[in-house]
Amino acid sequence: MKTNDVIFQTVAKVVFFMIIFFAVRIFFAGHYYPGGGFVGGLLTSGAIVLLLLAFDLKTVKKILPVDYKWLISLGLLFATGTAAGSVLFNVPFFTHAYDYFQLPLFGKTSLHTAMLFDLGVYLVVIGVTMTIIQTIGESE
């Protein structure tokens, strides 16, 4: 019987965005609520894995032309850069700083450099998970 994935592919297209937005929310809420870079990264890669299940490897590569190994190095660069940046201000390695800012649309927001470190964790988790899954999927 000819396979027909219309239902699965249509639902995957919708659900992908739900998971991605929830991942971003989890990522940004990490400082005050449960969540953070690790869970957000895992959820994001879960959404990409859903696309990989619904479509094939080549299509997903065309939709998201990202080399995930570069994401790992970019994430590590963010993490170590945040840690090393504190040395420039004559404080110990890994000292974080925060302040309150008036952002348009958000109002009073506290911006913390731990967010940059978390962004590094987020990118590394996506990169590692997707590299593992894609290498296993590609081998024949």
Place this chain on the structure above:
Amino acid sequence: MTVISDVLIVLLLLAGAFFSLVAAFGVIRLPDVYTRNHAASKSATLGVMCIMLGTFVYFLVEHDLFSSRLLLGIAFFFITAPVAGHLISRAAYNSGVKMWDKSVRDDLKNKK
């Protein structure tokens, strides 16, 4: 006002638990994989959605907390659970799982 919401919460939670129980009984009692899948995917979806709605109303009324994550969970479950049931059923059919002996109709058989 609180009496009405309390009754609503209790009814939603009990209905959700009841539908989940019915789904479990269906999985045990029904004869083949397709009817079991029918019971599990339909009744359990409604049960879980009722429980999540009850939780949402509880937090909204008692703690004054609008939990959008529960609403998202309801929508997510409503979208994904039937598709999961559909995919499991079709995988079972394509790998040649037999239907119940008393089934009378198989429209997919002629489509090969």
